[in-house]
Amino acid sequence: MSDKKKDKAELTKTQQVEGKLNAFLGNNRKIVLAFCIVVILVIAIVAIASSVNNSILNKQFDQIDQLSTTYSEIQAADKDAADYQQKVDDLVAQLTELASKNKKYPALKAQYLLGMQSFDEKDYQKAMDSFLSVYTNASDSYLGSLSLSNAATCAENMNNDALALEYYTKLIDQYGNNVAESPKALFGQARLQEKSGNVELAKATFQQLADQFPSSEFAKLARNKLVLL
Known part of the structure; x- marks a missing residue:
């Protein structure tokens, strides 16, 4: 088949397709129009919802x-001041409300601050629950x-060394040397290993801390411990 015949055949097919499409649109004009309106409304609703959510x-x-x-x-206020407790209560109420909104950063930070406030009040169980909630989400x-490290500190304050060691170990296993809390976690891990009588493992952990974070304040403490063990 010559090129001219091929082009003519293709043109005929295109015309047939266009004819069928035009016929379909003519016969189903109302349906197509309604569909287009629905699509436009959906796009408008999504745009409005997105704008509202961002706001x-x-x-x-x-x-x-x-x-x-x-x-x-x-934190800097006089705890004996007459309005101190009222300020704390108002803060906790607002933080609690915000923390319940969603799992976005503001709500998570609100939950974290609730944990900090509970820790300040020495309610370590409540503080730990808040920190673990933030860690989970x-x-x-x-x-x-940061929350997992704080949860370990809460466990230690409740004299639950096994749980504290679990959290310190989890932090190291999950985050390695990539977070600011890693030196503290290694030091806590080593302290609790020593406390439980596992001196050799404690020495290895102290050495790991000294090697991996040589300029850290915790590394200095670790080197001092290694001299004594």
């Missing part, structure tokens, strides 16, 4: 910034490793 999230970021500042101010962020 809400931005407000939550502003709120957690303000609450973080309030928390810092309360933000394990891939800095809040996750």
Whole structure:
């Protein structure tokens, strides 16, 4: 078949397809129009919802910034002041409300601050529960490793060395040397290993800390411990 005949055949097929499409659109004009309207409405609704969600999230970021500042101010305040407890109660109420909203950063930071406030009040179980909640929902962020480290500290304050060692070990296993809490976790791990009588393992962990974080304050403590063990 010559090129001209091929081109003519292709043109005929194209015309046939266009004719069928035009016929379909003509016979189903109302259906097609309704479908287009639905698609446009869906796109509009999604855009509006996205805009609303972004606006809400931005407000939550502003709120957690303000609450973080309030928390810092309360830490520096006179605990014997007449309005101190009222300020704490107001802060806790606002943090609790924000923490219940979703699993975004502002809500997670609110939950973390609730843990810090409970820790300040020496309610270590409540603090640990808050920290573990944050860790569960933000394990891939800095809040996750920080909360797991704080949970270990809470366990130690409750004299639960086994649980504290579990959390310190989990932090090292999960995050390695990649987070700021790693030296503290290694030092805590070594201390508790020594406390439980596993001196050789403790020495190895202290040495690991000294080798991997030589400029850390915890490494200096580890080197001192190695001299004594």
